Amino acid sequence: MAHEMVRLSEHVYYLPGSVNTTLIVGVEQAVIVDTGGDKDAGRRLKRACESLQVTPVAVINTHAHADHYGGNDFLVRNLGLPVYAPPFEASILENPYFEPVYLFNGAKPPTELLSKWLMAKPSPVAHILAPGRLELAGLELDIIDTSGHAHTHYAVGVGDVLIAADAVFGSVVLGRYPLPFGQDIGAQLGSTARVAEVGARVILPGHGEPTEDVQALVQANLDAFARAARVIETACTGVSTEAVLKVTADTLNLEMRDLPRYYLNLCVVGAYLSYLRETGRVDLTLAENQVRWTRA
Ligand SMILES: [Zn+2]
Numbered sequence: 001m002a003h004e005m006v007r008l009s010e011h012v013y014y015l016p017g018s019v020n021t022t023l024i025v026g027v028e029q030a031v032i033v034d035t036g037g038d039k040d041a042g043r044r045l046k047r048a049c050e051s052l053q054v055t056p057v058a059v060i061n062t063h064a065h066a067d068h069y070g071g072n073d074f075l076v077r078n079l080g081l082p083v084y085a086p087p088f089e090a091s092i093l094e095n096p097y098f099e100p101v102y103l104f105n106g107a108k109p110p111t112e113l114l115s116k117w118l119m120a121k122p123s124p125v126a127h128i129l130a131p132g133r134l135e136l137a138g139l140e141l142d143i144i145d146t147s148g149h150a151h152t153h154y155a156v157g158v159g160d161v162l163i164a165a166d167a168v169f170g171s172v173v174l175g176r177y178p179l180p181f182g183q184d185i186g187a188q189l190g191s192t193a194r195v196a197e198v199g200a201r202v203i204l205p206g207h208g209e210p211t212e213d214v215q216a217l218v219q220a221n222l223d224a225f226a227r228a229a230r231v232i233e234t235a236c237t238g239v240s241t242e243a244v245l246k247v248t249a250d251t252l253n254l255e256m257r258d259l260p261r262y263y264l265n266l267c268v269v270g271a272y273l274s275y276l277r278e279t280g281r282v283d284l285t286l287a288e289n290q291v292r293w294t295r296a
């Protein structure tokens with residue numbers, strides 16, 4: 001399954017996959033942005049560096065969802081690469097059990113949530129990223145705060161390319177997942193709009209195809225978020241969070257065939273409910289030992 005490496009600009013190549021991984025290539029050196037879901041993805045990145053005859057010098061993780069950092073362990077152990085990660089997310093890279101634990105309300109999760117999709121191998125974090133300029137491999141990178149999809153999420157700008165990771169989803173992906181993953185919806189809305197303001201020629205989403213039609217893709221993402229918010233708001237008829245998820249999934253034709261999908265969607269619904277409550281669109285009541293959501 002050797003997919004081709006795709007060149008997006010003088011300095012940026014990406015390896016298409018269920019999660020896109022990226023090489024930022026300077027003079028004889030390269031920086032890897034996100035490492036895919038497992039050691040095979042890590043190995044593929046190592047081979048890509050070999051074929052370009054560049055030495056990888058660092059890994060940047062945009063956020064700590066296991067499908068974006070599963071290749072870290074291979075790259076750290078075999079090449080000794082230092083890992084750069086956003087604050088907060090860095091704690092999860094070092095303690096990957098946090099992801100299945102937070103998805104299960106902080107409790108010990110069922111074993112189904114311990115798959116590599118939700119829990120990768122740990123990797124030490126050498127540097128905590130901050131938004132702004134970062135010099136690596138002799139190149140100036142722009143670290144851009146695009147939090148919301150994850151509690152802390154940074155995109156990487158390289159010249160006229162924006163490696164947006166999950167700050168935006170590709171249009172095909174949006175069609176397939178009408179409830180796009182987000183953990184802080186207010187922040188996600190602002191970050192998605194910010195992607196359009198960066199002025200990049202090309203944006204590369206973490207899932208899906210790169211595009212030069214930045215405005216259209218950003219608008220498609222904002223439309224999907226607005227639709228999800230409307231559906232969830234409508235589902236607030238004095239019922240529990242789980243019942244809101246059930247109505248939302250039925251309305252959006254989401255089929256949740258496994259526990260990881262169920263708990264990921266429950267997390268997203270929780271994020272929307274928090275956002276809708278903050279913006280005065282829904283109310284939460286705790287009575288008779290039950291939390292219920294109603295439209296405001
Ligand atoms: Zn993600």
